[in-house]
Amino acid sequence: MDHWDDQQVIAAILGGDVDAYGTLVRRYQKPIFNLMYRMTGSHADALDLSQETFIKAYDKLRLFKTDRKFFPWLYTIGLNHARNFIRHSKSNPVSFSENLEEDARFSMAHGTEDPLSTQIEAHYLEKALQTLPTEYREAVLLHYHEEFSMEEIAEMLQLSVSGAKMRVHRGLGKLREMILGKNDER
Amino acid sequence: MKDRHIEPFIGDPADKPDELDLRIIRGLKQLPDHEPPSTLFPSVMLAIQTRRPSWIKRVTLWAQVPRSITFTPVRWVPAFAAFLVVIILAVAFLSDQRAPENPVSQQNLYPIVFNLTGAEARSVSIIGTFNQWNPKGYEMQWDREKKAWSLVIWLPKGRHEYNFLIDGNRVLPDPEALMKQDDGFGHQNSVLNLREENGQTI
Numbered sequence: 001m002d003h004w005d006d007q008q009v010i011a012a013i014l015g016g017d018v019d020a021y022g023t024l025v026r027r028y029q030k031p032i033f034n035l036m037y038r039m040t041g042s043h044a045d046a047l048d049l050s051q052e053t054f055i056k057a058y059d060k061l062r063l064f065k066t067d068r069k070f071f072p073w074l075y076t077i078g079l080n081h082a083r084n085f086i087r088h089s090k091s092n093p094v095s096f097s098e099n100l101e102e103d104a105r106f107s108m109a110h111g112t113e114d115p116l117s118t119q120i121e122a123h124y125l126e127k128a129l130q131t132l133p134t135e136y137r138e139a140v141l142l143h144y145h146e147e148f149s150m151e152e153i154a155e156m157l158q159l160s161v162s163g164a165k166m167r168v169h170r171g172l173g174k175l176r177e178m179i180l181g182k183n184d185e186r
Numbered sequence: 187m188k189d190r191h192i193e194p195f196i197g198d199p200a201d202k203p204d205e206l207d208l209r210i211i212r213g214l215k216q217l218p219d220h221e222p223p224s225t226l227f228p229s230v231m232l233a234i235q236t237r238r239p240s241w242i243k244r245v246t247l248w249a250q251v252p253r254s255i256t257f258t259p260v261r262w263v264p265a266f267a268a269f270l271v272v273i274i275l276a277v278a279f280l281s282d283q284r285a286p287e288n289p290v291s292q293q294n295l296y297p298i299v300f301n302l303t304g305a306e307a308r309s310v311s312i313i314g315t316f317n318q319w320n321p322k323g324y325e326m327q328w329d330r331e332k333k334a335w336s337l338v339i340w341l342p343k344g345r346h347e348y349n350f351l352i353d354g355n356r357v358l359p360d361p362e363a364l365m366k367q368d369d370g371f372g373h374q375n376s377v378l379n380l381r382e383e384n385g386q387t388i
Contacts, residue, residue, distance in 0.1 A: 014251045016244030018234060025230050033222035047223050054230040059237070062247075125213045144214035175210055 006070035013061060025054055028071060031146060032078050038141055039082040040089075041130040049085055053078040072148065076156045079138055086134055128178045136171030143168045295340040296380060300348075302326065302360070303334040307352045310335040314348025314375075321351050347375040 004012075004023065012020040032053055036046035057077050064073055129137055138157060142148045148156070154164040300312055311321035316339065326335040335350075347367065350358045359366055363376035 011251050011253070015248040016241075018237075019231075021234055022227070022231055025227055029222045029226050029230075030219060033226060034219045037220055038217075043220075043223075047226060050222065050226055051229050051233070055233050055237075058230075058234045122213060122217055125210070125217060140214060144211050145217055147215075172207065172210060176207060179206070179210070 007066050010061065010064065010066060010070065013058075021054075021058055024070070024074075028074055029054070031071075032074065035075065035078050035141070035146075036082055038126070038129055039079075039086065039134070039137065045085065049078070049082055053081050056081060069152075072152050072156055075142075075146070075148075079156065083134060124179065125175070128175050131178065132171060132174055135167060136174055139164065139167040140171040140175065144172075294342055296343070297338050298341050298378070298380065299336065299338050300326065300360070301329075301332065301334045301336050301362075302350050302358075303332070304361075305335065305350070305352060305358065307335070309353055311351045311354070312337060312339065312348055313351050313357075314346055316341055316346050316348070321354070326350075341378075341380055343380050346378045346380065348378065349375055 006024065006027075009020050009023045013024075029050065033046055033050045036049040036053070037043065040046055040049065053074070057074050060077070064070065129141070132140070135157075139153060142153045142156065143150070150161050150164050150168075153159075153168070154161045157164060157167065159167065302310055310326040312324045312326060313319040313321050317324055324337065324339070326337040328334075329336040347369075348360065350360060352358050357373065359374045360376035363378065365377035365379070366374045367377050369375045
């Protein structure tokens with residue numbers, strides 16, 4: 001069943017083969033888990049939200065239109081679930097500036113003055129992403145990391161295509177401001 | 187999902203990406219993905235197993251899902267040949283079963299013409315040992331020229347007992363039968379001994 005495409009697997013699931021859902025979970029658990037991790041910054045929360053996303057998708061599978069792609073549909077469910085979690089979460093998100101000293105020490109430990117020229121580039125980006133407002137974080141991750149098209153992002157975020165482009169562009173601009181601002185602080 | 191078109195910048199062409207922007211984009215693209223915990227898969231599967239629908243619901247769902255059928259003619263040749271053989275055998279078997287109703291095809295049957303004259307009746311049938319005394323299918327026709335009820339029946343050689351059934355409720359032995367025999371209930375049956383040298387009309 002692993003060589004089946006998503007539509008064939010979904011047909012089997014809707015036909016009563018519950019175990020076939022495992023094929024979809026194996027196929028998409030990594031991007032969904034990483035989405036959750038980048039939305040929450042917590043390994044434990046990402047695990048819970050990923051599990052709940054797959055269960056929610058299973059419950060809604062009959063509503064899935066089989067002429068569409070499954071992954072964007074699943075990703076949209078995950079995004080909405082993560083948004084709700086963040087909205088209702090009582091924990092205060094860690095700000096980029098609050099961790100400045102730690103990051104600076106990390107940077108210095110690697111003996112570089114340019115935080116984006118070394119292996120800590122990813123570390124800085126992860127930190128910056130976690131403090132980026134949710135709507136911008138979603139957009140830049142969807143486009144630059146998951147490589148969804150603007151049309152797909154527009155559908156997933158319920159925006160016009162031009163609105164999706166603007167969201168991505170502004171998200172990128174805010175990331176840039178954060179990193180430059182951080183450099184200034186250093 | 188790799189190698190898809192990524193738009194580095196959207197908007198005013200004057201807002202051209204500089205080196206920092208391109209590196210941010212490259213950094214986003216290459217963000218290391220974390221491996222999901224090994225507990226994720228089993229926990230999801232365990233959770234949905236408890237949501238397994240009843241078999242009635244599963245059958246209903248199965249019936250509602252459109253399905254495609256793949257037809258490969260070469261693969262169907264043996265099945266089609268077997269189907270043809272079954273059809274031929276079935277036709278042969280059914281023909282064999284119906285054979286007695288089509289005596290012309292039988293070599294050892296002889297056409298016997300039964301006639302009944304002088305009977306006032308709305309309908310006349312023949313009942314006898316050759317049809318288990320069942321009149322169905324053995325209704326006689328009124329012959330205007332002979333002014334008689336008449337029917338041709340193909341019979342094998344041997345001894346046959348018979349009677350006429352008038353209007354479906356009155357039994358009448360053949361007045362022209364050469365032999366008659368007591369039926370053990372106070373009535374008589376007509377007797378026909380059919381041998382090869384016998385005439386064909388009685």
